[in-house]
Amino acid sequence: MEPFGRPDAAEMRAYADELRATFTRLHQEAPALHEKARAVQVTEKSRDGLISATVGPRGDLIRLDIDPRVYRRPDSRELADSITETVHRAAEKARERVVELFEPLIPAEQMAAHLDGDLERVLDQMAGRMLGKG
Template sequence: MGASEQPDVAAMRAYADELRETFTRLQEQGLELHAKAKAVQVTETSSDGLVSVTVGPRGDLIRLDLDPRIYRRPDARALADTIAATARKAAEAAQQRVMEIFEPVIPAEQFKAHLEGDVEAAMAQLVDGIGGDR
């Protein structure tokens, strides 16, 4: 390994210090942040105002409200699509809220990669942090 191929030791130490500080903040604030995230509930309403969906922090359905006016246009497919779209919108908003709660200790992009199970993106962020190559 030539001198130009050696990792920047100072950068790696700085990143290790940053990770240690992040870990310490997680230890100190983790339970409080977890409780806040666990309590997240988001309600979204469809553009026509006939469907309201409330989800929890993971996008799990908590409540579904249908305005009785839905029966004026008996289109089951359109209703199903409206419910699904409104639930997706609520789930995305809940995920965003959870990321905002944890942002003081975990960068949003990194947290999102973990939530979405994107191992490649999470690893790329780790490698970028230490200034290395994959």
């Protein structure tokens, strides 16, 4: 490594080779992984078991089931909070499953940053790799 943290030509070449190999693997394997990711569905139950929420890979609500026993306690705020919390837990698990699917090709933290739409974190990770810090 050169002074001031600047990579030398060999390090840059090695990183470029690594990027090329990763791109080739992505090009070959990503379509199948993408199909698997699109098929992800996660179902979670509320803590009391009266709410069941199924979400897709982006956390989009696919199905919501409410046990009729929920009406024994007619508290609309509690019901709304329980639904929201259950859907959020299901969405987080779906996100984790998508990250796991792509982990053989994309580091988990990088994939998570992409899914979060955190461009700054993605660019910081790439810069760190280019500079030999990750």
